[in-house]
Amino acid sequence: MKRIDIYIMRQLGLSLIAVTVGLAALVWLTQSLRFIELVLDRGLSIWVFLELTGLLLPSFFGVILPITAFVVTLFNYVRLSSDRELVVMRAAGLSNWQLAKPALGIAGLATCICFILNIWITPRLARILPRVAVRDPQPDGGPAAAGGRVQLGRRRPHRLCARPRLPGHAQRHPGA
Numbered sequence: 001m002k003r004i005d006i007y008i009m010r011q012l013g014l015s016l017i018a019v020t021v022g023l024a025a026l027v028w029l030t031q032s033l034r035f036i037e038l039v040l041d042r043g044l045s046i047w048v049f050l051e052l053t054g055l056l057l058p059s060f061f062g063v064i065l066p067i068t069a070f071v072v073t074l075f076n077y078v079r080l081s082s083d084r085e086l087v088v089m090r091a092a093g094l095s096n097w098q099l100a101k102p103a104l105g106i107a108g109l110a111t112c113i114c115f116i117l118n119i120w121i122t123p124r125l126a127r128i129l130p131r132v133a134v135r136d137p138q139p140d141g142g143p144a145a146a147g148g149r150v151q152l153g154r155r156r157p158h159r160l161c162a163r164p165r166l167p168g169h170a171q172r173h174p175g176a
Contacts, residue, residue, distance in 0.1 A: 004089060008076070008102035015072040016106060023068060024060045031056055055125045062117040069110040073103045 032053040039049045080086045089099060 002098075004094065004098075005102050008080070008099075009105060011076050011080075012072060012102055012106045015076055016069060016110070019072055020061065020065055020068045023064050024057065027060045027064065028053060028057060031060070052129070055129045058117050058121045058125055062114055062122055065110050065114050065117075069107055073106065077103065 032049070035049055035052050038044065038052075039046075077086070086099065
């Protein structure tokens with residue numbers, strides 16, 4: 001790899017990491033608000049809240065990464081053009097393909113990461129999320145006092161709810 005390729009790749013890579021993490025943090029913050037009600041109503045710990053919202057992060061990255069890769073690539077090449085660095089590189093004899101090679105490398109890496117996230121990681125975490133069960137600290141002798149658990153399940157599409165699960169009772173599945 002030439003020094004020019006490493007220079008452009010480093011510019012693209014650092015920008016991509018910064019923008020992707022920042023945007024994922026923003027999306028995580030907005031999406032985690034739906035779990036606040038669950039934590040406050042049931043008296044669950046902050047660790048359960050972090051676990052539930054942490055299970056959503058790979059799906060955020062799978063959606064955000066292609067968008068940020070495009071925006072970061074566009075931004076960096078516009079900056080290189082406005083600083084006249086692309087003019088100097090073209091005057092040095094680099095072709096359009098040689099100038100595009102770092103962007104294509106970053107795009108390929110982002111594509112591989114999204115493929116892994118969307119094909120393997122996100123579906124596994126989507127199966128885990130509804131099965132996350134935590135102790136319900138109810139002082140009034142509710143299900144936790146009887147040794148029960150609170151199971152997260154789906155009430156409506158894209159909305160999670162908590163329902164008590166009593167020991168010895170069969171779990172009812174929606175639609176069954």
